[in-house]
Structures are given as C-alpha cells and as structure tokens.
Amino acid sequence: MTTDFDIIIVGAGMVGSALACALAPSGARIGLLERELPPSFDPAQPPDLRVSAINYASIELLSRLGAWPRVLEKRACPFRQLAVWEKLELPFSRGEFDSRFNRTCFDAKQVDQAQLGYIIENRLIQLALLEQLEQYPNIQLITRNPLVQADFGQQPPRLTLEDGTTLIAPLVVGSDGANSRIRQWAQIGQFADAYAQHALLATVEIEPPQQDITWQAFTPTGPLAFLPLADVGGKSYASLVWYHQAQQGPELLGMPDGEFLQAAQTTFPRELPPLKALVARGSFPLVKRHALNYVKPGVALVGDAAHTINPLAGQGVNLGFKDVASLARILLEARQHGEGWGTLEVLQRYERERHTANQLMMNLMDLFYYGFSNSIAPIKLLRNLGLAAASLAKPAQRPVIAYALGLRDSLPLPAFLRERVPNLI
Numbered sequence: 001m002t003t004d005f006d007i008i009i010v011g012a013g014m015v016g017s018a019l020a021c022a023l024a025p026s027g028a029r030i031g032l033l034e035r036e037l038p039p040s041f042d043p044a045q046p047p048d049l050r051v052s053a054i055n056y057a058s059i060e061l062l063s064r065l066g067a068w069p070r071v072l073e074k075r076a077c078p079f080r081q082l083a084v085w086e087k088l089e090l091p092f093s094r095g096e097f098d099s100r101f102n103r104t105c106f107d108a109k110q111v112d113q114a115q116l117g118y119i120i121e122n123r124l125i126q127l128a129l130l131e132q133l134e135q136y137p138n139i140q141l142i143t144r145n146p147l148v149q150a151d152f153g154q155q156p157p158r159l160t161l162e163d164g165t166t167l168i169a170p171l172v173v174g175s176d177g178a179n180s181r182i183r184q185w186a187q188i189g190q191f192a193d194a195y196a197q198h199a200l201l202a203t204v205e206i207e208p209p210q211q212d213i214t215w216q217a218f219t220p221t222g223p224l225a226f227l228p229l230a231d232v233g234g235k236s237y238a239s240l241v242w243y244h245q246a247q248q249g250p251e252l253l254g255m256p257d258g259e260f261l262q263a264a265q266t267t268f269p270r271e272l273p274p275l276k277a278l279v280a281r282g283s284f285p286l287v288k289r290h291a292l293n294y295v296k297p298g299v300a301l302v303g304d305a306a307h308t309i310n311p312l313a314g315q316g317v318n319l320g321f322k323d324v325a326s327l328a329r330i331l332l333e334a335r336q337h338g339e340g341w342g343t344l345e346v347l348q349r350y351e352r353e354r355h356t357a358n359q360l361m362m363n364l365m366d367l368f369y370y371g372f373s374n375s376i377a378p379i380k381l382l383r384n385l386g387l388a389a390a391s392l393a394k395p396a397q398r399p400v401i402a403y404a405l406g407l408r409d410s411l412p413l414p415a416f417l418r419e420r421v422p423n424l425i
C-alpha cells in the first residue's frame with residue numbers, strides 16, 4: 001500500500017508535534033510518525049525527570065498553536081526570579097561580601113512581567129500539542145508501525161514502514177531527536193563533540209513552600225542548578241541539575257536515596273531548600289552536535305535532530321521551537337506562492353534563518369561553560385566583574401539575558417557579522 005502526504009514529520013516529540021500543529025490549519029495532508037507515544041497525564045503523578053525551562057518566545061509559539069492553555073491546565077511552575085553566581089576566590093575576597101558581590105539576580109518585575117518563564121515537564125508539553133492535533137482530520141498519526149527505511153535518492157522521498165507500507169511526500173522533516181535516523185538516511189553530516197562532564201538530573205521533594213526562583217551556581221567542580229516544579233497533592237518539588245565528571249556517574253546513581261539526598265544537600269549551595277525525598281534521578285552525557293546542513297532536496301531537520309546544546313541555560317527546546325516557527329512560516333508562505341515544499345530554494349530559506357542563529361547560541365553556551373570552568377585568576381576576576389556589572393542593568397538591557405529569556409529575537413552583532421548573516425537580524 002502507498003500513501004501520499006504533503007509532508008511527513010518523523011518524530012512527534014515537543015518539536016515535531018509543534019510543527020504539525022503549526023501546519024495543520026493550512027489543510028495540508030500531514031503524516032506524523034511516532035515510535036512511542038507518552039503515557040497520559042494523571043494529576044496525582046509526581047513530576048517527571050525530564051523538564052524544560054520554557055522562555056517567552058516558546059510560550060508565545062505554544063499560545064499561537066492553541067496548546068498553552070492545555071499545558072497550564074495540567075501543571076507548570078512559573079519562576080519569577082533567576083539568579084546566577086560563582087564562589088569568588090580572589091585574594092582580597094572574604095565571606096558574605098563575596099556572594100553579594102558576584103551574585104546577579106533578575107526579577108520579572110524588572111521587565112514588567114508576572115514571571116520570567118516556566119519549568120514544565122517535557123511530556124506535558126508533548127501531550128498538550130498532541131491533544132491539540134486531534135481536531136485536525138488532515139493529520140494522520142502513525143504509531144506502532146516503525147519506520148524501517150527512508151530513500152532520499154529520488155524525488156519525492158519514500159519511507160517504508162515495518163508492515164511494508166510506503167509513504168510518499170515532497171518533504172520529509174526529521175524531528176526524531178539527537179540520534180536522528182532521518183539525518184543519517186539523508187546523509188547529512190554533523191559536527192559532534194562530547195563534554196567531559198555529564199549532567200545528573202534529580203527530581204526531589206522539598207520542604208514547602210513552592211519556590212519561584214531558579215538559580216545556577218558555578219563551582220570548581222561544575223555548575224549546580226535548581227529548578228522549581230509545580231506542587232502535587234500539597235507537596236513541593238524541584239529539579240536539581242548536578243554537573244559531574246563522567247566517571248562519577250555510577251557512584252551518584254548507585255547511592256541509596258538517603259545518602260544521595262545527603263550528598264546533594266552538602267554539595268549544593270546553602271540556598272537549596274531542605275530535601276525530603278528523592279523521586280527520580282538519571283545522568284545524561286552532554287554532547288554538542290550540529291548538523292552541517294539542515295536541508296537537502298525533500299528533507300529538513302528541526303530541533304535536536306539538527307542540534308543539541310549544553311543545557312547550561314536551558315535553551316535546547318527553545319531553539320527547537322524557534323526552528324518550528326521559522327520552517328512553518330516559510331512553508332506556509334511558499335504554499336501561498338505556489339512553490340513546492342521539497343525544493344532546495346524554499347528549504348534553504350529556513351536553513352539561512354536558523355543555522356547561524358543556533359550556532360551563535362551554542363558558542364555562547366560554550367563561552368559560559370568553559371569560561372566558568374577554569375580558575376585562571378584574571379579570567380575569574382573578569383567574569384566576576386562581568387556578573388557584578390550585569391546585576392546593575394535591567395534584564396531587557398542585557399542583550400544575552402534578554403535573548404535567553406526569549407525577550408528579543410536575536411543577539412546584537414557587530415556590523416561585519418550582520419552583513420554576513422542578514423537573515424539573523
């Protein structure tokens with residue numbers, strides 16, 4: 001059997017489902033493939049391990065797609081403050097003075113907003129988008145029939161499912177995550193570099209009340225972060241991010257729960273509220289990947305299939321949602337002008353908009369990560385002065401923070417770079 005679509009989206013994670021939602025109102029025939037649908041939501045469930053800090057730009061996209069109210073009716077935790085600091089170890093530094101000197105804090109009030117963003121379980125965003133898709137008869141969700149082959153050597157590309165069904169569409173989008181098979185089948189190369197450190201995530205029950213601050217502390221052993229989570233059944237929760245050396249992983253994962261909580265309580269800064277119970281933990285290798293191209297005739301990559309980034313400032317899915325907004329806009333405009341979705345000319349408009357922008361954010365995260373992971377005295381002094389200076393300006397006046405929070409579309413660039421990447425501005 002052969003089925004024709006206008007577009008096939010492989011992977012219905014947060015990014016692929018968002019793209020399907022963005023294209024569905026156009027009436028395009030959309031095939032959406034997902035190998036494993038998420039379990040349904042039960043309000044009594046404690047929070048999942050995988051959560052994301054969602055910024056303004058992503059909230060705006062999810063709202064336009066109609067999925068945002070569905071997220072909020074499940075659960076989400078707003079954060080109103082964001083703090084970053086580093087333990088200052090300069091020769092002239094002393095006690096309390098240090099932490100006040102180099103701690104920088106941003107407050108939603110400074111940008112006239114009720115909150116700076118939300119921490120949300122990935123599964124709940126995905127479920128909200130999938131629910132939103134149910135109203136569109138032009139979307140066919142294909143599950144339990146795995147994709148076994150993709151042929152991009154001919155136009156239009158052809159996908160083969162396990163039961164022998166052939167799917168054809170002028171455009172196949174790979175939103176199938178970091179180890180994208182679509183990227184591999186399309187023979188799109190990538191740059192990949194593993195960081196020496198891994199990130200341990202832990203969902204913990206904390207002493208109430210629910211927190212409204214997310215913070216990140218840079219320590220000599222790596223960053224430590226605290227993300228507040230929504231209350232469940234009168235209990236308060238948080239997600240901890242503990243950067244550690246790869247070889248420490250088995251020890252941290254193998255500790256009895258009580259011992260782990262004790263270790264976290266002593267390793268994290270004193271701002272960490274008392275920990276009551278461990279809900280879940282997992283360690284994730286950190287790999288920076290960037291596809292050399294996002295497009296080829298008949299194929300485009302979005303989200304983690306195209307790029308994975310150090311989760312330091314929680315940018316991964318926020319960049320993926322920006323890919324979605326860009327690709328959907330370009331495809332819908334192309335449709336209005338009678339241009340084919342699979343043509344290189346149309347797809348390269350998307351690549352030009354997103355490839356350099358994503359690369360800049362990846363470079364910026366590396367600058368922070370490596371900049372804060374060394375103890376060379378002049379660099380330490382510079383970064384602490386930088387943090388102190390940052391704390392004196394409003395968030396909206398701090399271009400990098402405003403960009404990370406999704407308050408502005410692009411990073412300010414010097415003129416010579418603006419000329420080279422005109423679509424970024």
Ligand SMILES: Cc1cc2nc3c(=O)[nH]c(=O)nc-3n(C[C@H](O)[C@H](O)[C@H](O)COP(=O)(O)OP(=O)(O)OC[C@H]3O[C@@H](n4cnc5c(N)ncnc54)[C@H](O)[C@@H]3O)c2cc1C
Binds near residue numbers: 033178199
């Ligand atoms: C430790 C850590 C912390 C993070 N914190 C943040 C944060 O705070 N904020 C943030 O913005 N980002 C964060 N990220 C990044 C974020 O989790 C990812 O960017 C995001 O999940 C990517 O979404 P995606 O939909 O592109 O890919 P995925 O979430 O990987 O989804 C891919 C989907 O494709 C499906 N699939 C795969 N192969 C196939 C196939 N062959 N056929 C059919 N379906 C297929 C999968 O089942 C899955 O549903 C973090 C990442 C890590 C590792």
